[in-house]
Amino acid sequence: MKTHRIITDKLAQARQRGSCVFAANEAEGQALRRRVRAGELANPYHGVFVDAQYWNTLNGTEQACHLARCLAERYPSWVFAGPTAAALYGFDHQWSIHRSGLYLASSVRSRSSSNGVHHIFMPSIPLCETQGVKVTSVSRTLVDCALILPFANALPIFDSAFRRGSCAADGLRSLCAELHRDTSAADRVLQYVDPLSENGGESLARAVMIEEDFPVPQLQRVFANPRNSREWYRVDFAWQFPGGYTVVAEYDGMAKYSDPAMTGRRSIQAVVNQQNDRERKLYEWGVNRIVRLSYDDVVQRWPLVDKLTGAGLPRNIQA
Template identity: 65%
Template sequence: MRAQQQRSCVFAANDAEGKALRRRTRDGELVSPHRGLFIDAQYWKTLNGADKVKHIVRCLSQRHPSWVFAGPTAVAIHGFAHQWSIHSAVYIASSVNAGHGAKGVHRIFMTDLPAVEIQGIPVTSVARTLVDCGLMLPFASALPIFDSAFRNGHEASAVRAICSALHRDTAAVERLLTHANPLSENGGESLARAVMIEMGFAVPQLQHIFANPQNAGEWYRVDFAWLFPGGYTVVAEYDGVAKYVDPAMTGRKTIQAVVHQQSERERRLYAWGVSRIVRFTFDDVVHRQPLADKLAGVGIPRVGGVP
């Protein structure tokens, strides 16, 4: 049983087993991430937020095979980039009512249940999932999801079709469709752009390429770029921790080697006509003011904002 718990969540089969599992939870051997559900504590610590949701959903789906998972929960099952903080509860679709059901389960009302199956788990379709998240979540939390979905080839037309059938204000979804961009490479970059938009900064170009004027085969693609009249050009780079420590991104280079490579990249970008380069981190984005100060410091204008 312990080996099974190390790889999956379990429900107690009866009162006696439930009592034993709760005792092991008090002893720190197990954790209970959802009512009546248990999993090995050490294994649980190794999981990121999205994988935790997947474990919970897989177990709940076995107990409640008629449930169709929706909203933020469906985002994790679809595999879209998102902030783990959106998982405050498990969301399921309901054609009967909306609101809170059993402890930790929220129901999203919909007259039609457009369900698909992913690895045996019923979830709302991509378009319906985007609509629900667009209506439920703040702009900055929803934009990474929309970017990720469109990066995977999904289209806005299906989202708009669902919105047109709803008898409610869907302006928030339309705003997300206006700003969604499949060129955003990851959730961190999407979140950063969302915060820029919310703070009213001019929207940057994504993944802009700067080439050596003397050798077109030598070029760099940057995260964000603003090209102003008169030749003033600003580049912004999002520094995620993985850029320095994840072997998949560093090619197993040392941090010193990565920093040196980064310095050489900046030297060449300046030589190729970039006027200013600014770097920011996830903390800068989350706290907002540091990001605002850095963008304002290199002359990025504020032109409006998302309410």
């Protein structure tokens, strides 16, 4: 079988596995590098190759997982950690956390970062496996994410893990105590983790609210028709203040309007009409203000701040 046919088959098989390929010998390596120069293949890591057009369709999380699966095959002793392990576990997070590269557990303190791979020192590596890839335990993965990532990126990972029942707060606190280092960042995330958050977008929105000094919202509060308890709506975020003044915020990911799995294949107009009917009823049932937040509102921050302050939410800004 000619080399080009072998490579084509390997690329197709790797794609089915959600992985990349590496050269089995020098002849394959030369052929793969020629395809990179021709623009047919991408070379996202030293010695690792993937169809360029396919690679560009993947988001940051998918790319990180493809690389990890390939490198796990090439280097069986590698144990992935931190944000990379969180991606392999399938915890909700923002794709951007993978821009800095992959994370590995290392029992050698002096290992430095190179070629887009960062080493996290741990004298004893708590070994687990997911998707056939070696990773650190869920607890260690979460703690490392809290220590590496900003609060707003770490909270969605924690919410997702707790929502699945993959860990417990006491276990994480015990692990933090064993590390004999500053784990205040992990303590802060544990203070606010909430398994009621339904997805990473809602968790990110709540993290930004916290960082912008708004009161922590109640999640998934139910509002019911006072004349018919069987008619009710559950909202993403709610605040109720003395005197009964109630503010609701809804996080509108674009999937709410475009993903058939979420829209039931209804048209965008039908979804909007149902949304308007829902808002009308919430106002009738005692809600005073409803704020709709988009992903752009959250990541840009100032639109979120303007909308929430405009709805009357106070901010606990320290002088």
